[in-house]
Amino acid sequence: MLVVVKLGSNLIQTSEGDIDLAFISKLAGEIKKLKEEGIKVLLVSSGAVLCGVKKLGLKERPRELSLKQAAAGVGQAYLMHLYDMVFSNYGLMVGQALLTVDVFRDKERFQTARNAIESMLSLDVVPVINENDTVAISELLFGDNDFLAVHTAYMMKANLLVIFSTAGGLLDGEGRLVPYVEDVDSVLGFVRGVNSEFGTGGMLSKITATRIGVKLGIPVVITGKQDSLSSIVKGKTMGTYFRPSSKPLREGKKVLALLEEAKGALYIDEGAYKAIKKGKSLLPAGINKVEGVFQKGDVIVIYDHRGFLVGKGRVNFSSEDVKKILGRQSEEVKKMLNTNVYEVVHADRLVVF
Numbered sequence: 001m002l003v004v005v006k007l008g009s010n011l012i013q014t015s016e017g018d019i020d021l022a023f024i025s026k027l028a029g030e031i032k033k034l035k036e037e038g039i040k041v042l043l044v045s046s047g048a049v050l051c052g053v054k055k056l057g058l059k060e061r062p063r064e065l066s067l068k069q070a071a072a073g074v075g076q077a078y079l080m081h082l083y084d085m086v087f088s089n090y091g092l093m094v095g096q097a098l099l100t101v102d103v104f105r106d107k108e109r110f111q112t113a114r115n116a117i118e119s120m121l122s123l124d125v126v127p128v129i130n131e132n133d134t135v136a137i138s139e140l141l142f143g144d145n146d147f148l149a150v151h152t153a154y155m156m157k158a159n160l161l162v163i164f165s166t167a168g169g170l171l172d173g174e175g176r177l178v179p180y181v182e183d184v185d186s187v188l189g190f191v192r193g194v195n196s197e198f199g200t201g202g203m204l205s206k207i208t209a210t211r212i213g214v215k216l217g218i219p220v221v222i223t224g225k226q227d228s229l230s231s232i233v234k235g236k237t238m239g240t241y242f243r244p245s246s247k248p249l250r251e252g253k254k255v256l257a258l259l260e261e262a263k264g265a266l267y268i269d270e271g272a273y274k275a276i277k278k279g280k281s282l283l284p285a286g287i288n289k290v291e292g293v294f295q296k297g298d299v300i301v302i303y304d305h306r307g308f309l310v311g312k313g314r315v316n317f318s319s320e321d322v323k324k325i326l327g328r329q330s331e332e333v334k335k336m337l338n339t340n341v342y343e344v345v346h347a348d349r350l351v352v353f
Contacts (some may be wrong), residue, residue: 001039001040001159001160001233002039002041002042002156002157002158002159002160003034003039003040003041003042003158003159003160003161003162003229003330004041004043004044004149004152004153004156004158004160004161005027005032005041005042005043005044005162005164005165005229006043006044006045006145006146006161006162006164007027007043007044007045007046007047007164008046008047008145008150008163008164008166009022009046009047009049009050010166011164011165011166011225012024012045012046012047012050012243013050014319019051019054019082020225021082021086021211021233022081022227024082024083024086024130026087026225027229028086028087028089028090028092028200029090029227030094030229030230031087031090031092031126031229032090032091032307033230033350034229034230034233035092035124037183038085039233039250040121041126041229042117042126042127042129042152042156042158042350043048043083043126043128043129043174044119044129044130044145044148044149044152045079045083045128045129045130045145046130046145047075047079047130048071048073048075048076048079048130048162049061049062049068049071049072049075050072050075051074051075051076051078051079051082052070052072052073052075052076052078053071053075054075054078055074055075055078056071056074058071060318061099063244065304069294071351076096076130077096079130080096080128082095083128086102086124092126093123093125093126093129094123094125094128095120095125095126095127095128096125096127096128096130097113097116097117097120097127097129097130097132098129098130099113099129099130099148099152100131101131104151104155104258104259105248105259105260105261110155110259112218113155114155114156117129117155117156118156128168129148130145130148131145131148133156137301138267138334140252142224144310146163146205146206146208146209147205147209149161149163149209149285150209150212150213150216150218150258152317153213153216153218154218154254154258155215158218159218160218160220160221160232160233161213161218161219161220161221162217162220162221162223162229162232163206163209163210163220163221163222163223163240164223164225164227165203165206165223165224166224166225167203167222167224168223168224168226168227168238168239169222169223169224169237169238169239169240170187170190170191170207170222170239170240171190171204172187172190173189173190177238177239177240178240179237179239179240179241180240180241180243181241181242182243183244183259183300184207184210184214184242185209185211187207188207188306188308191204191207191308194306206222208308208309210222210242211309211353212257212258212353213244214242214243214244214245215245215248215249215257215351215352215353216244216248216254216257216258217244217245217248217249218244219241219242219243219244220241220242220244220324221237221239221241221242222238222239222240222242223237223240224238224239226238238242240281245316249351251350256299256312256313256314256349256351257312257351257353260299260314261299262292262299262300262312263292263293263294263295263298263299263300263305264290264291264292264293264294264298264300264301264302264319265289265290265291265292265300265301265302266282266287266289266291266300266301266302266303266322266344266345267287267288267289267290267303267305267307268282268286268287268288268289268302268303268304268305268310269287269288269305270304270305271285271286271288272285272286272287273304273305276302276310276311276352277352279347280347281343281344281345281346281347281350282302282311282313282343282344282350283330283342283343283344284322284327284328284333284342284344285327285328285330286327286328286331287322287327287344288305288326288327290319290322290323290326292317294315294318294319295314295318295319296315296316296317296318297314298314298315299312299313299314299315299347300312300315302312302345309353310352310353311351311352311353312350312353313346313349313351314343314345314349314350315344316341316343316344316346317341317344318339321337322337322344324336324337325337325344330342336347
């Protein structure tokens, strides 16, 4: 069994703003016990910028991208030093793997990264994965490694994804913990997109990543640092358990969902979302807005009327043509574009999360 554990920046600091060595130590002790039971653990850890800010003595997280990258360069070394120092006390070795988004866009790099991490695991090493923030920008701007954790779980064929969060799990409208979620769509109304001081993801990012994870067939737990990783693996959590989809994506659509680069975005209405959820194609009548510049055959992401990421697909028209046919019926589309094709994204080339 392989468990991917994602730690956000705010998880590795105390309420006073210091590095939370007690939590890191607790995590190391639990990983040691799991390894003794034959369970492998891989960490996806944010915190490079946070550690850089601490090391450089800055009063706050830099706002300028180049300064964030500089802080990450300093902080990544410090972050790994902390993991090495604490985990060594439990007889554990850690190994660093810094990834960028192009690893998940290129089959050769994807396989090379997987082989390297598998080799670490075979050598009894606990891999600690982070995005290479010094040269990458996507996670510095949005996501706080939530999406990197899902990509990694897919790449390594993980059996469970555990996302530690300061929220302790998903809370309902009255602030009560939701212990079990069978359908992510049913709880989207509870999600707020609030970012934290050093993190960048918030619950919106975590739930979006979770809905992708469960669609891949991976169970996901969002919980707090007071929870026990050992208990979570055994099926007991103080947080929220998200059941994997009973109809996970086929392998070909998993590649489209995770490895294909999106060139733009489509925003759809509620009727269109209900239709694609039932396996229908995306038609222009249900599209409200187009973002980005893309050509026929490019991949785009799809957002619903609430602004949630709901899918990904390969378009039959360019962005300019889609703008021309927004809200149009099928016969109108055929006449306007002189084509027999009227689906913007055909169901066979559409992934719905």
